[in-house]
Amino acid sequence: MANVTALILRSPGTNCNDETQFAFELAGASCEQVHINQFLEQPKIAQKFQILCIPGGFSYGDDVGAGRIMAAQMRQRLAEALQQFRDAGKLMLGICNGFQVLMNSGLFDENPTSERSVTLTWNNNGRYEARWVNLKTKTDSCVFLRDTDLMYLPIAHAEGKFVVRDETALNSLAQNGQLALAYCDPSQNGNGALLPFPINPNGSDQNIAGICDPTGRIFGLMPHPERFVDPTHHPRWTRQGLDTKPDGRVIFENAVSYFA
């Protein structure tokens, strides 16, 4: 396999960078952590990577809103670099706070310069929540979710409720296959109705936990796949043993094998 390289973008307050790098490395990528200050100074640095990942954490302390300050920097000063990266057929992944950044950067909107049509806002219960959730893949178009159906991953966030501005925006997302990943109850065949807490842990519209852009190459999700790459990460491994493959790994493997 060709050497696939991932840029792990750090900012003040990013805190899942090391384990995200580790997850990419397990999948066979080589990684470099780059600080946002360096990226702002040399936007061209992105060109040598195939994958750009914004890991979880609290960029700029979540001040004025989760992901907003870093997103403003990306929109104002890195728009061109990101556009080139996207046009070159490369991959972008935003996990948790990274998803919040991508969302506020407008990368999931049809027209990035207009008003946002989607957002991530405060959980329905109004506080930070850490727990494991069941997830179901809802699209065929997302590179990161290829050959996945059900996954079990942890969430840890306060502002993870996915909200769509209106029906028009929702229809457009659905038609484009962008509604990629949803919270689910694996024991039931969901009919799309809003699932109750804690199955849908934050009250997200359409139970959505992650979305992609129309190309399927930019993906953001609130759950943390990098926190389930070893069997001992599973909250019930002492019950079920250590033989199952950790669900989080596949997301990183899909990204790396896309370039194989």
Next chain:
Amino acid sequence: MATTDSQAVVSQSKSGSQNSVLWEIDIFPREGYPNRIADQISADAADLQIHANLQLDAAHGYLLQGDLTKQQVEQICAELLVDSVVQCHVIAKPGDSEISGQRNGLTSLIHVRPKPGVTDNEAESARRAIVELGFDVTAVQTLRKYWLPELPAEQLELICQKILANDSIEQVTVGPLQLSQIELGQPYEFQLHTVDLLNADDQQLQNISRDWQLSLTLIEMQTIKQHYQSLNRNPTDIELETLAQTWSEHCSHKTLAGRIRYTDENGTRQFDNMLKETIFAATQKIRADLGENDWCVSVFEDNAGIVRFNDTHNLAFKVETHNRPSAIEPYGGANTGIGGVIRDTLGTGLGAKPICNTDVFCFANPSTDVSELPPGVMHPRRIMKGVVAGVRDYGNRMGIPTVNGAVYFDQRYVGNPLVFCGNVGLIRTDRSHKQPQAGDLIVAIGGRTGRDGIHGATFSSAELTDASEKESGGAVQIGNAITEKMVMDVLLAATDENLFNAVTDCGAGGFSSAVGEMAEGLGAEVWLDKAPLKYEGLSYTEIWISEAQERMVCSVPPENWERLNEICSRESVEATIIGRFLPTGRLSLNFNDQEVGDLDLEFMHDGRPPVVRDATYTPKPIKQQPSIEADHSQTLHKILASPNVASKHWIIRQYDHEVQAGSVIKPLVGVNNDGPSDAAVIRPILDSRQGVVISCGMNPHFGDFDPYQMAASAIDEAVRNCVAVGANPNRIAILDNFCWGYTDRAETLGALVRSALACYDVAVAWKTPFISGKDSLNNEFTYTVDGKSTTISIPSTLLISAMGQVSDVSQCVTMDLKESGNLLYQVGLTHDEFGGSHFNLVNEIDGGAVPQVDIENALKTFHALHTAIAAGLVRSCHDLSEGGLAAALAEMAFAGGWGIDVRIDEIDGDCSTTKLFAESNSRFVCEVKPEHESAFVEQFSDAPIFKLGRVSSDRQFLIKSNQQTLIQDDIDSLKQSWRNTLDWN
């Protein structure tokens, strides 16, 4: 570039343009979205029984000062401040009728803003981001606005005071905001102050100590006076402050390290240094006994204790208390408590990487009726919510998992809540020791210095009164986790490159404490005017003693300065040279080339007169356990529902316990991820299966009977929690945190000495070394009603925190029952021990014998159990603590989703109540597969075990004796009782 921006000081008009305008932005949720701020206030008002159904509206917002048009402010909102999918906003000048009128018929308008000089982190982030967007903004402030209905003036004031604002850090404006600019600091005019000690008599010396909030005793003041008499001059204010800080209880532990004459039923013992002769001595003896196998690396000398982990890494562990600040401002107190202890490990050796947090709290019952609260205290529910939020927001933002904790409730914590914050760090073996060198630069890294937290060290050594809330506002610090995270990132990068010879954190006492400690045995000169400030107007003394957060001090060889500064500046962290270490034996403090203080370091560190105290302990007569007729099932429900035992999921789920991706055993375990784990296990190195185990033990109720047994029981509990998940008993290190009442009282100090003696005995026998500790004394609250003064002392509280190790985490076990048909065993002996038990607590009876620790046999039990667990013979294991066997079985059953069928006849003894509910130490329940039974039993040739029965295939919880049914219940109803008490919204 962000770096240059960080050099810019938010300050008054000189950096602003002449066309400076002040704009206010009010942000509301859009129609159809909940108003979180208003809902929270309404819930708090109901909680505190101030208003059952308060209808209000609320907004959050910003004040923006700069050369800005309204259209530009609109742009700033769209780009940055407002999420238009779910929010809407109004922009106007402060006081404008558009934003100052009534809303939805609500007429009372209240504004809440930070007081001048109080750190406003969000505003600072917003200001930087707005500048980066290219707008000319000179100052930003956050605000919250509330519209309340017409209320009686008294009730409105109560709501403002108790819910809307914290007047130690925030200002309230009722009605329109009349403001044309954001108030900032005033320029400082230098003036050297001296304090006239030479002419002061004893009364005046005491007055000086009190008026300056020095918390120095008369003897200490006299000693200082004599010292300056010999120098033939008066001290400057900064010298006196430095001595007060260095000699404070908080920084020098002078009482416990003092001369104590201790008398109990066994006679009198004279200590020259009580801590050294008990806790430290135990560790020294263990290290000597272990010889070559000594695994302690650095104990009681650095900010945290260090022990060996593997060939490349050691582990550092520290637990701090942050009680006084949390009583006044729970959120900020807890926030800076966790921030401070993280800096402790970060400032250990040449920098440890923080890998997990542990947090333990003591509160009064959160359902206490408001009318029963003494004046001047905050409601325990509000304290608890604030403390949890403070720990949550700091720990989560730092990206350090909070993996372990406990909450203990007792009414005597009403005026003195206790907040213990702990942090574990991973440190390279070759970075575990520090030593500043002469010629090294003194470099401050991180946050700027402001007027926050002045006198924290001396304040935290004094008793609280009902006036403390008003007088001590300056002692409250405001944390900014992201600043600390940035400092951590650059510091760990710098230590990787070996760029400094020593590092320490600025904690209580600020630069004074950090530089003063590092300079000990060496000497230093400090240039106070070089320290970067948050705003103008700080005097040289304020700069020196400010406890502004997120600052570290490094001792940097001059040739490494450039590289260190580069690492810092590329990540927008400020690093500043503020002095240098010199081999002078003196601490020279300077401001703008003028010496403002010149202290003899030897006098500063060793000149304090020893504290001499008497301590006495009189054993309490044993009171017979009253015999009562109580239904076992009802008792079990009551114990499970009692707040100490009840599920803490409301707290735990707000903590990120999995960041850093090393989580192995989580705080909640079982078939539904909701059973109470005994301890947490993490893998700090991602590609290794080696694990660290964190647990704790604490039994304040036992202390009411015998502090010796309380201490022994706390160690037993901490160790057995560790062993229960698989930790090796030969590799458990422990920490002590004594929180006590007024130790100038001989009986109160006597209780403490007695527990320290137990610490020695147990630690030495088990070879379980103490590696670090911290005490917090004089935790008493005095209030006056109708001229009558009442004092509440906290129960004597010793927290033992344990850090264990497992060589392979795949051997670990959890407490939830795994499969039906498996066998259940009790490990350890049950005695008739009900003193301080939850059986007595929920049945409201008093008496009984307090649980003892059979030191020798407990150790055999731990080793036998560990061998069985390591051999894979144990499917689940839970320790027996509050509520005894019955509570442990119930927790195992509902966590696993299986019933049990148990008979307790085999257990030694003849009283069923005792077997079910006594709280004897060193006991466990184990679940064993039938095919492993004989191998399991074989491990316990030296330790007692009793067969109990089986895991059943239904959800019936059945405990019998002979043919009599003692408890028949279903696990779902037991779980309900356990979950409901603290299942808050």
